[in-house]
Structures are given as structure tokens and as C-alpha cells.
Amino acid sequence: AQTVTQSQPEMSVQEAETVTLSCTYDTSESNYYLFWYKQPPSRQMILVIRQEAYKQQNATENRFSVNFQKAAKSFSLKISDSQLGDTAMYFCALVGGKSTFGDGTTLTVKP
Amino acid sequence: GAVVSQHPSRVICKSGTSVKIECRSLDFQATTMFWYRQFPKQSLMLMATSNEGSKATYEQGVEKDKFLINHASLTLSTLTVTSAHPEDSSFYICSARSPVIQLAGATDTQYFGPGTRLTVL
Numbered sequence: 363a364q365t366v367t368q369s370q371p372e373m374s375v376q377e378a379e380t381v382t383l384s385c386t387y388d389t390s391e392s393n394y395y396l397f398w399y400k401q402p403p404s405r406q407m408i409l410v411i412r413q414e415a416y417k418q419q420n421a422t423e424n425r426f427s428v429n430f431q432k433a434a435k436s437f438s439l440k441i442s443d444s445q446l447g448d449t450a451m452y453f454c455a456l457v458g459g460k461s462t463f464g465d466g467t468t469l470t471v472k473p
Numbered sequence: 474g475a476v477v478s479q480h481p482s483r484v485i486c487k488s489g490t491s492v493k494i495e496c497r498s499l500d501f502q503a504t505t506m507f508w509y510r511q512f513p514k515q516s517l518m519l520m521a522t523s524n525e526g527s528k529a530t531y532e533q534g535v536e537k538d539k540f541l542i543n544h545a546s547l548t549l550s551t552l553t554v555t556s557a558h559p560e561d562s563s564f565y566i567c568s569a570r571s572p573v574i575q576l577a578g579a580t581d582t583q584y585f586g587p588g589t590r591l592t593v594l
Contacts, residue, residue: 409475409583453516465515
């Protein structure tokens with residue numbers, strides 16, 4: 363069975379600062395992918411970043427980067443220079459055969 | 474690229490009627506589509522996985538006779554909520570995935586539709 367755990371239900375950060383959202387997972391698959399999605403108040407799920415498990419290099423997308431620790435089964439998301447538009451619910455997801463989502467972290471960026 | 478549409482965005486219906494929701498991948502072929510249900514401020518609950526041309530695989534606890542899924546083409550999947558009741562009121566989201574690299578870096582990535590808010594009176 364696959365599991366994805368996001369231990370921070372809610373977080374807040376001041377505009378322009380950096381915040382890290384945590385995610386741990388468990389899977390018996392050797393080949394899998396990890397994703398972070400954001401869901402703003404519009405409820406549209408938006409892909410933020412993806413990471414192939416076989417790649418050691420951490421993925422980055424502009425202000426978003428991940429810290430992928432495969433042995434520890436950890437996949438945290440760092441948001442640099444936070445913007446008001448980053449306010450959303452963030453979901454960590456594991457795709458390894460099946461797709462499993464974490465319970466989400468609600469991030470509020472304060473002006 | 475990687476756009477998934479969903480129609481309708483909102484629907485209100487009377488108890489006992491059936492509602493059909495369409496999910497389309499607009500610029501890529503989706504061999505696999507997923508249907509989720511989401512309650513306010515909660516995570517996505519996978520209802521079923523559909524592969525083009527075959528029967529959908531339902532998650533435990535999801536009634537396949539109530540939630541009919543048809544994945545008739547590589548770009549279209551439909552979810553029909555039959556004999557809807559107020560407890561079926563929810564936000565339904567579809568996603569589409571292609572295992573083939575059609576878009577840069579898109580292998581195994583799920584792209585989501587905008588969701589459908591169903592209210593059953």
C-alpha cells in the first residue's frame with residue numbers, strides 16, 4: 363500500500379519570505395513519481411513541480427524547489443520569495459502504479 | 474499544452490435524477506483518466522480509474538452502479554451519477570494522464586480538470 367503524509371495542516375508565511383512544506387511517503391514500488399499540486403480558492407488543481415524517483419537531482423521550477431531524500435522517503439517543497447498568489451492548499455502526490463494524495467497543507471501568504 | 478476541460482462546472486438537480494459530467498483532454502491523448510471526489514478543505518478521494526476501451530476500476534466503497542464511468546475515446550471520459558441523492562452533493566474532479574511523452578516532461582503526470590460542483594436538492 364502507498365501512503366503520503368503531510369504533517370502540517372496549515373502554515374503561514376510573510377510575503378517575500380521562504381516557506382517549506384513537508385511530505386513523507388511510503389511505497390514498495392521501485393519506479394515512481396512525486397508531485398506537488400496547488401489548489402487555490404478556485405479549486406483548480408495546478409501542477410507545481412514533479413520529480414522522478416530515479417533522478418537524484420532535485421527538481422526546480424522558478425521559485426519552487428524540492429528537497430527529495432529518497433532513502434528517508436521525504437519530498438519537501440520550498441517556496442522562495444512567497445507571493446500573495448501562492449495562497450492555496452498544497453497537495454503532495456505519489457504515482458507508482460496507483461496515485462495517492464496527501465491530506466494537504468493550507469498555506470496563507472500574508473502581506 | 475496539457476489542458477483538461479470538464480463540463481458542466483456547476484449543476485443543480487433534483488433527487489432521483491441522473492447527472493452526466495464530461496472530462497476531455499484537449500491537447501493530448503489520455504489513455505488513463507481518473508475521477509475524484511473532494512469535500513471542502515479535504516483531500517481528493519479517488520473514486521475510479523478508467524482506461525480507454527475497458528471497464529473502469531473502482532475504489533473500495535464506491536458503487537459502480539451508481540457512478541457509471543465511460544472512457545469511450547482517448548480524449549473523453551464521462552461520469553454519470555445515477556439516481557442522485559443529497560449525499561452525492563460534492564465537488565467532482567477528473568484528471569487525465571498519458572504514459573507516453575507527448576508533452577515535454579509529461580510522462581505519468583496527471584493534469585486536472587477545473588472540477589464540477591454537484592448539488593442535489
